[in-house]
Amino acid sequence: MKGLLNFGQMLSAHARITPSRVGARDLERSMTFKQWNERSCRLANALLSLSLNKGDRVAILAYNCVEWCEIFAATAKAGLVALPINFRLIGKEVQFIINNGEAAAFIVQDELVGVVEEIRKDISIKANRFIHFGMRACPAGYRDYEDFLAAGSARDPSQNVDLSDPWTLMYTSGTTGNPKGVVRSHRSAVLLSMVTEIELGLHRNDGALLVMPMCHANSLNFFGAFGYCGGVNSIYSRKSFDPEHAVRTLAEGGSTFTSLVPTHYIMMLGLPQAVRGKYNYDDLTKLMISSAPARPETKREVMEMFPNSGLFELYGATETGWVTMLHPHEQFTKLGSVGRECVGAAPIRILDEAGNEVPDGQPGELYCCNAHTFDCYWRLPEKTKEAFRGDYCSVGDMARRDDDGYIHLSDRKSNMIICGGENIYPSEVEALVGAHPMVKDVAVIGLPDEKWGERVHAVIVPHDGATLKESDLLEWSKERLAGYKRPRSYAFIAESEMPRNATGKVLHRELKKKFSN
Template identity: 85%
Template sequence: MKDLLNFGEMLSVHARLAPNSLGTRDLDRSMTFGQWNDRACRLANALLGLGLAKGDRVAILAYNCVEWSEIFAATAKAGLVALPINFRLVGKEVEFIVNNAEAAAVIVQDELVGVVEEIRDALPVKADRFIHFGTRQCPAGYRDYEAFLSAGSARETNQHVALSDPWTLMYTSGTTGNPKGVVRSHRSAVLLSMVTEIELGLHRTDGALLVMPMCHANSLNFFGAFGYCGGVNSIYSRKSFDPEHAVKTLAEGGSTFTSLVPTHYIMMLGLPQATRAKYNFDAVTKLMISSAPARPETKREVMDMFPNSGLFELYGATETGWVTMLHPHEQFTKLGSVGRECVGAAPIKLLDEAGNEVPDGETGELYSCNAHTFDSYWRLPEKTAQAFRGDYCSVGDMARRDADGYIHLSDRKSNMIISGGENIYPSEVEALVGAHPLVKDVAVIGLPDDKWGESVHAVIVLHDGAALTEGELSAWSKERMAGFKRPRSYKFISEDEMPRNATGKVLHRELKKRFSD
């Protein structure tokens, strides 16, 4: 009996049934399902023709663009593993991921070639497996994406790809400082797409405006869902979020859905009323707010701005996929909750430190169980084992359940900062800032920020007799970490002022309380 179809196979079905229907696009280029499938087949065969074998990782470093649609479909068809890399990372961060994943090929957009060139000699990729795309001339030492793709066969590959095979390897920061690779199978992607379609009530007449980076799980998961149901995936291919342009694109682009972080909505709500009044949002029927806590007043204003649209809120993670969903009809009765378990999931468990379930109203660590949970952390069996209790998975979030079964997040992963929808782990930033020779100790915390949700703040203890300015430390950090991770402010304190527990561990919560007041 035939199993479920993976994304590459499903694209082939759409190309056969609706070859001339719009399938995917960005702000500059569009493709029908027929064209999309043709190009995905050519890219898949071209990659296999380079000698890549089933399971090999293909790193992608690019801004949002329609090429992501081709690459994700091509890797699915070829049995290769897509390795999306955050375009905000600096060279050393990219180097760690490519080397840790042992990537067999790199596909890079022209504006980001400099990042690759900085570290190229340290990468495990063979010299003939660097592929360049974009509007600029292909640099020496790279294959031209269009020429490479065109030379590939338009036939479907003869590669056997099982649903249990991995499709994506996405890196998420770990509490130890080094990013962890999250392995997700084709089966996980298919089942999460189905859950999304059911929860949102999707149809082939729906279309998604994918604003969040395609290297993030949020956009990839919605991309899969709309691709499976035959809707249009519109990729917002601007390198930065322009609220008026986004509003215009959403109003005039034909999309019925978008998923944004609270920061995006706040920026859109900040537009002058006269500007917002120029656009008609009647076609927008579904909105998602996720990836960071949303204040009740923000959600109310969003619902006022888009009166024809239902507002959904979800809670999930790269590892777990969607865990809970709050639906439009629940927004006013359960404002502040992230909803209840998504369809098909087992009841959430909230456990104390001893592994016992806590009563309703009390806080415990959240464990979820569903069919689309990740397979493993890449080559980290101990970390994988720590994430699971049987079939239940936790990413360290704390929550409580009310009497009606709705989940309320009480805390996030230990000390984690969420700024503009990006997960930032203090330990990673502390390791980089702490490498400065004049820094004796550093603690990184998140402080409230009206626009970004939280901003990164570093509390510094210098070595005795050392002198260092905020500007000097900021310049040091700029060379060593991505912009979204860098501290926005620094506070210098004495060693005696750094709060610690009995074992000497820094009390981040005490610092956060002190500097938030």
């Protein structure tokens, strides 16, 4: 792939060709391609001045803001690996990722310094490699981000970065409770950007409003595509989603595209008609709905609210990038499907447990094969091996193919809960709730929720004679779990009522059936 540029190199090209065009912004600030490139070069050189070596991981803990654009570009230019961390995680969860990913430097937004300070003595990053940015004064023990950039050279670093080198290490929860690091190369990112541009018909006059967290693969992947084609990346720099503010930003912010989870759309659809109807959405031409199952009625209402916007739906994963896409003209004829393979991909395979292809219409495990699949799970060769059958990759999702070749998801990763677009694995929640001294057994399931898609529900078997209240468990989980992972509701049952198979394994599906009614 001689001549193919990675993201950092492509940013330099845009800065040379269209220096005065706005390339990146958030709700408060904006940068031309020239400014963005210069600041990214300064950051890249400043990081290298800390004696970081090619391939070293740079952790980032921040809310959505324009600095993400600089950090992703700087790591690409310097041959370093960006390690984004979900800002919703608690200290111990952040600590695991930092230590497991062997981060060599840490860039932290001021409002999240408290999380870092909780664990600083327990993470293996050198004292002079903590970098702080934000509106507040730089605390002791951190380098000030702006001073750090100013000390770096504005010239492109002379690092020899190959397309096969890793660019990102993103952690996704694992069914064992510990998150797994997903390693993706520059080649993977570039090829996925090209696929996205083809599927959506993007060009440099397009702009993305990136609402989902920049620490998620969804926003990172669209960020790469719009940055690669020279469009504008607009970061929705709010800590929480305000539906009326989001609607106004979509109408007045100049973006042509956004990607939202069903919960976001449901919140906007819930606004009074007087609010929804007072804005003009003509600039908005492309909408994406993804990251969680979308009900047909939700999609219909979205298309009614934004009549000039084509609605796309995609299915993918952190490991695989985009797998399928459903296009606007297919929404009514194939409502309920997630589309067909994205351009350039080999035909999807739907396999039974023995690895045999199942007939159309029958459910099986979905395997995909494309050029932008991840390289490996960080330090987990056996897990990497389990994910592949030859060149085909699976993340454990069940699906069926209809007679027209469209894919319908029939199940998700075993027992996984998707709440507001966040993946939650019951085993992790069960381990922490089950550590309560009065809990004898616990099973965690996802129950339907009109706003969030699913909510976390814990089914508890108390120890004999124990008096256990819901308030006790709410307080217990508050200290041990990120907010989006905490059970929102509880049920208390006798041990004999917990459904199990012949080997004693809890049957989560039976519980879902029972408590969904």
